[in-house]
Amino acid sequence: MSVVAQNLTWGVKRKTIVSDVSLTVAPGETLGLIGPNGSGKSSLLRLLAGLRRPGTGRVEINGQDVARITRKALSRQVAFVQQSAATDTNVTVADVVRLGRTPHRSALAGWSEADEAAVGEALTRVDMASRKTQAWQTLSGGERQRVHIARALAQAPQVMFLDEPTNHLDIHHQIEILRMVRDLDLTSVIALHDLNLAAMFCDRILVLREGAVCACGTPHAVLTPDILRDVFRVSAHVDAPADAGRPHIRFSAG
Structure with a gap:
């Protein structure tokens, strides 16, 4: 699905x-x-x-104005992963991920094999299947973030919005989560703190x-020393591999 903001x-x-x-954002x-x-x-x-209404302008997802779509219908298409979340309720990891199936179920519908399969697959994707019966309160911040991404995946969205999803993760899981999101067959918009x-x-x-908007384009076009200096107020050298690999930023300490 495409996302267009005007x-x-x-x-x-x-x-x-x-x-x-x-x-x-192209499909x-x-x-x-x-x-x-x-x-x-x-x-x-x-x-x-679609969680906030703009003062002016509009957002279209797959050609539909999100302001004209019901919240439940939008939730079947779009998932949002926030930076962090907390609850005092005594729930398990699986309970949290099951909430992602809510948009696909009617008020009187029972829990189905398809629902359970979606939850299991989502937990496997974030490497939390072995923790499904564990209490939510016992998880670390990084583990909780992985569970929230699993909840979003259980929604079976076509578009995913993620607000700094790697903030509480170690470097291994930062890379694994972002690789997983990139490789999913969906459209994604990710706010990130780490430029590399x-x-x-x-x-x-x-x-x-x-x-x-200050700039928009490929990583090579956008992550330039001039933009990094003007926007982030840092001095940096950008390595641009000749084989069309991804640029890498080295920040100057001086």
């Missing part, structure tokens, strides 16, 4: 947080959102996912500065 603007009171953002593409803290990445993701991870796993990257 002239999105959103803010709180008199403060504009997302300013006239337009973008297109099956992974678009990375990067920018300094406070640049509007999380707010833009929520607008794209964005370079490794995103087809294109959109750079936000103060809520507005």
Whole structure:
């Protein structure tokens, strides 16, 4: 499914947080959102996912205006993975992932073999199948994040929005999660803090500065020393492999 945003603007009171953002994500593409803290990445993701209504502009998913789609119907197509979540309820890992099946079930429908299979497959994909009976409260922050991604996968979405999903993970699981998302047969938009991870796993990257689009293109086109200096206020050298491999950023300490 494609995602198209046209002239999105959103803010709180008199403060504009997302300013006239337009973008297109092709079916099956992974678009990375990067920018300094406070640049509007999380707010833009929520607008794209239909969790917030823009002040102006519109979002279309597969040609449909998300403002005209019911929340349940939208949830059958779109999954959103936030940075972190907490609950005091005594639930297991499997209980959390089962919530991802809610959009596909009617109020009177029983739990089906297809539902159970979707939950099992989602847990396997994030390497948490052996923990399915474990209590949620006993998980580490990184493990909880993997379970939230499994819940999103259990939704069987065609578009996935992820808000810095690797924040609490060690480097091994950061790479494994992003590789898994990239290899899924769906469209994804990921807000990322680590620029080298964005370079490794995103087809294109959109750079936000103060809520507005500063640049958008391939990692090679966007991750340049000039843009890194102007947007992130850092000095960096960008290695661009001659064999068309992904660029790698080396930051200067001086």
